[in-house]
Amino acid sequence: MKTLNKKIWRDIWQNKSQFISIFIMTLLGILAFSGIHGYMDGMEYSAMNYYDQYNLQDLWLTGENFSEDDLKEIKKIDNVKDAERKLSINTTLDGYHDISLETNFIESNNISKFYVVEGEGFDINQKGVWLDSYLANYLKIKVGDEISFTYKTYTIKEKVLGLVDVPDHVYYIKDDTAIFPTHKDYGFVYLSINEFPIENYHVFPYVMVDVDDTSILDETKLKIENNIKAAKAVTTREDNFSYKGYNSEIEEGDTYSGVFTFMFLFIAILAVVTTMYRFVRKQRTQIGTMKALGIKKRKIIIHYVSFGFWISLIASCFGIVIGLFTIGNFFLNMEMTYFVVPEYHIYVVPDVYVLAGLTVAIITIITYLSCRTVLREKAADAIRVEIPKVKQSKFDLTNKGIFKNASLSTKWNLRDIARNKGRTIMGAVGIIGCTMMLVCAFGMLDTMNSYIDWQFDTLYHFEYKLDLDDNLSKVQLEKLEEKYGDATSKTYGIEFMDGNTKKANTLTVNDSKDKLRYTGHDKNVMELKEGGIYITEKLSVTLNKNVGDEIKWHIFGEDTWYTSKIVGLNRDPQSQAFNTTRSYIESLNIEYEPDTIYTNNNLEGVKEVENISKIAGIESIKTGILNMINTVRMMVVLLIAISAVLGFVIIYNLGILSFAEKQYQFATLKVLGYKNKQIKKIFIKQNTWITIVSVIVGLPLGYLMVDYIFKSALGENYDFPAVVSLMTYVYATIGTFIVSFFVNRALARKVKNIDMVTSLKGNE
Amino acid sequence: MKNIVELKKVSKVYQIGDNQFKALDDIDLCINQGEMVVILGPSGAGKSTLLNLIGGMDTPTYGEVIIDGENISKYNEDKLSDYRAENVGFIFQFYNILPSLTVKENVDIVKDIVKSPISTEEALKGVGLEEHSKKFPNQLSGGEQQRVSIARAIAKNPKLLLCDEPTGALDSKTGVEVLKLLRKQCDGNEGANTVIIVTHNSLIADIADTVIHVKNGKIEKVVTNEHPKKIDEVKW
Incomplete structure (x- = not known):
């Protein structure tokens, strides 16, 4: 053989x-x-x-302060292998423009251990900092350099002992207004608790817990919730921001x-x-x-x-x-x-x-x-x-209606399509695929741009977002409101009941006087009604809740449970949560203490404001997100390239098959005296028709593909509908026809090379 | 009588690998207008090559092919297409009609390329197929298909009708019918039509005005039939 x-x-x-x-x-x-x-x-x-x-x-405990005794109690609980306390504050890096640092003070580092990129590992007795390796790389800070960062009136000056990565910071962003990591204007540092600038003020609001057996994690979580009073919230990896x-x-x-x-x-x-x-x-x-x-x-x-x-x-x-x-x-x-x-x-x-x-x-x-x-x-x-089996179909379209008087080449091509359904379908599917991918490629960009407009031009109607320090006095707040306006909000970490399960989420109380806005299903701005809470559309689907249903919830750290009626649905592209008005919260006897001020004051270049922990400029966040779109652009380029190859191969393949079948017929036409140009026209006609029909089918299917991708690929927090602009359809159509044009040119060359004698002999 | 075809020192050489094959070797030939000419010879003698050169489907390696006073061997591809369209009708052994066009449409197709064709109806009537005009080729017998091919060729009203083994795929009875149509074409139009038939069937030679014997790429002899037989007189 x-x-x-x-x-x-x-x-x-x-x-x-x-x-x-x-x-x-x-x-x-x-x-x-x-x-x-x-x-x-x-x-x-x-x-x-x-x-x-x-x-x-495995577990993450949040509270006001975990004492040493609390830590001992946690460690005693069955299945708890180890536990570590953490104190976190936000500081700003001195000597640079607007770089915030999540500054962590720890006692030991056995859970969420450092991956030391350079320098030495954690030692509680060492004086110095362990710095985020990505930020260090961007700022060109090396081990041994000295950095200083400021918390309120305290400035901490330390030598860099190591450049590290930490497993609970795989995904982290500047603040909740950003969605994509940039590692340019924010980062983290770790220090020994001994380096905390305020003496004898060791308040640990977080505890990290490592367990022996993750299969009984829920039981362990319940035991901690029941036995550790200081633990206001106990969450698993699935609720961890980075992990999720x-x-x-x-x-x-x-x-x-x-x-x-x-x-x-x-x-x-x-x-x-x-x-x-x-x-x-x-x-x-x-x-x-x-x-x-x-x-x-x-x-x-x-x-x-x-x-x-x-x-x-x-x-x-x-x-x-x-x-x-x-x-x-x-x-x-x-x-x-x-x-x-x-x-x-x-x-x-x-x-x-x-x-x-x-x-x-x-x-x-x-x-x-x-x-x-x-x-x-x-x-x-x-x-x-x-x-050859040329079946005369009972229903021959070419002898009916407008086709009755069609040219011979039109009739010939129509019959050829009818006789070669498999080849035609294959070609059409290939071109439809090519068009779909082009719509998808450009549609992804359209959708991202539409998201940016929605988030930053419609929902955010302010220039700066100021995060306030915890526990501000009324006087301090009034002073800030006087200076920056009284458009405020407060976001509570809440726990709510979904059936019999407790779930964590947030409730934003909006008193922003139209600076932080809401949109309905069609992205039109809407007003929040009084008398209950709003739930975002996507979350309402996840929870199977609708307007008129009730939600039972409580603020993390407080024992009072409230039952609130859902009075409306709002749509948000990047956060699926609950929202309500200040008056509604106050009607529940919850004191409204804002944690954010929204302002249009010009704060360019302002790094520090007393009683404000963070200043976030909308423009800089927008720039960060535009950078992220570069990733989408890469994907778009790749899709366009693949679409072109796919389209070319399929249309060329279709053409070659069709050409091989018709070669002797073309040779006959040539012998009769048809010129190459006339034969090319007849040959290309069919491909052009198939391309036109396929593009018409491919355009709406392309939209469905973008829609499917955005519905399925985005995480549960995101909700952008696919947006495909008219220009995208135009580009996709032109793109497909360009591919078709080049294929036709390549194929048309074959007509010129038909050797009449050989072709006719071959047919014999 | 006027020469319609004149070949001067024509050679056709094919390069096959390192070797050269001479399909036609230094041929001189004249064909008179209005004659029925049979080119006779065994397989591989060069008959079809000769026909292809006369029909403008191929060009000679050396020499001149002069048709009605025009040297077509110098023509470019476009000019050759025009020459074929206006002057030449072809009939092949395997008919070469387009399977996805009806009988009428197969004849109609020449309208796109010929300035003054004869009407399709007339052409079909001439070959006795007017009743079958709406049928597709696969609904016809071999003889009928060859008649479609003849109708298509004569619809162009060509000076030259070139036939390559036109009866080769037909039974004798149908073959006779086809030959009668070819004779009719030659005898019509006041002696302006010339029919050239390539065949290896020596019986057909009896009906021709001139018989050209080809062997090994050369003209062996040219015989003029003073009294060509009528087609019905030939014993097939």
Whole structure:
């Protein structure tokens, strides 16, 4: 069978364009899947290792102050392996413009341990700081340098002992108005508690807990809630900001992987079906000859099935490797400029091999099914040239209505489409896919821009957001309000009942006099009604609650439970929570003590204001988010490139198949005296029609794809509807036609090269 | 009589790998207008190559092909297309009609390229297919399909009707019908139409005005039939 093996490779070479298209489609499908999975699983497993090795806390306790006795009590609870207290304050880094530091004072570092990038590990007796390695890298601060940072009137000056990463700071952002990490104007530092600037004022509002057995974590959590009075809230990793934010990003990758892999593989399989069917039909007389020679049916089957098998196997292997080392590495490296996992690498889960194997199996089976019919024929029949089966359809569109007087080339092309439905559908699906991806690429940018407008032009109607210090006196507050205005809000950490489960969320009490605004379903600004609370639309769906339903809730740290009626739904792009008015809260006898002031005063260059812990300028937050859009742009470029390849390969493949079938007819036309230009026109007509119809179908499907991606890929906190602008549809249409134009040009060249004599002889 | 076809020192050489194959070797030939000419010879003799050069489907490696006083061997591709469209009707062994066009549409197709074609109805009537005009080729017999091909060729009202084994795929009875149509075409139009048939069937030679014997790429002999037989007199 060595001779037959030679035949495989020679046949592939002779039909290279068809086989190359099968190869590329399969390769792209597997490449997208393995690449996206490689980086997504790389993110997941690298973080898991990091969490394991550096002991991310299992539980997180918040309170006003955990005493040494509380700590001892916590440690005594069953399943608690270890517990550590933490004191956190916000400071500003001196000598730089507007850099805030989360400044942590700790007693030990066995939970959420430092990953020391440079310098030494934690020692309570050491005088100095351990600085966020990403911020240090950006600011070019080195071990041994001295930095100083300010808390209220206290300035702390310390030598940098180490540059570190910490597992509970994998994902962290400047404040709750930002959504994407930049590591440029904020960071964290750790110090020994002995370095706290106010003597004998050791207040520890946080405790991190490590457990022995995570399978009984809920019981441990309940025991702490019941036994430790100081613990106002006990939350798990799933509620941890960093852990949750990072996992959302991984889920996003999961959606991309699913969508794109499905599209590419579906098209690849379609391409294989038509290509292999046509290839085998072309080889019909050879199959007859092999049979006549006495080669067994099984061997002939193996021979033909080998085409699909080898092509898809090689494409799959290349797809896995190329996908991992290009898309996988590229996206993982890009993600890791935002997320802090010190040791990371792409990771291959068995799913990738399973899918690749499945693809090879499907393509092999399709190849088998394509040649089965020919193999069933008797040798005597198969060695004869097949009489073309031109069925005259009972419903021949070309003889009806407007088509009755259509040109011959129009009729000819219409009938050709009707006769070659498989090829036409394959071509159409390919072009639809190309258009969809172009809409998706540009639509992603549109959606992000629409989100920015919504958040920063509609919801935020202020220039600066001032976070107030805790426990301000009335006089201090009045002074600030006098200076910056009385547009304020207060955000409470609350716990509410969802059935029998307690869940954590926030309730924002808005007294901002239209500075912090709300929008309804259609993103139009709305006023909050009195008499109850508002819930964001997405959260209402998650909780299955609607207007008129009641919510039972309490403020973290307080025992009084309230039952509030939901009086309305609002829509928020980046925070799914509860909102209400000041008068409603006061009607529940809760004293309104604002924690934020919104102002339009110009605070450019102002670093410190007495009694204000943080000044956040809307413009700088907006800039941060615009930077994030660069990531989306990379994705857009990649999508456009893949769309172009996909479109080109499919339309070219369609054209080649169609050309091969019609070559002798074109040769006849040429002999009759048709000029190349006239023949090209006839030939291109069909491709152009299919492109037009496919674009019309592809545009709305593209919208649905963007919508699906944004609905599924975004984390539970986000709620942006897909927005696709008119220009995006225009770009996608033009883009698809550009691809189609270049393919047509390439194909039209073939018309010029038709050798009339050879073509007509070949047909005989 | 006027020469419609004149070949001067024509050679056609194919390069096959390192070797050269001479399909036609230094041929000189004249064909008179209004004659039915049969080019006869065994397989590989160069008959079809000769026909292709006369029909402007191929160009000679050396020499001149002069049709009605015009040297077409110097024509570019576009000019050759025009030449074929206006002057030449082709009939092939395997008909080469377009399967997705009806009988009428297959003939209509020449209207796009010929300035003054004869009407499709007339052409179809001439070959006796007017009743089948709406049928698709696969609904016709082989002989009927060849008649569609003849109708398409004569619809162009060509000076030259070039036929490459026109009866090769037909039974003898149908073959006779086809030959009668070709003779009719040659005899019509007051002697302005010339029909050239390439065949290896020597029986067809009896009905021709001139028989050109080709062997190994050369003209072996040219025989003029003083009294060509009528088609019905030939024993097939």
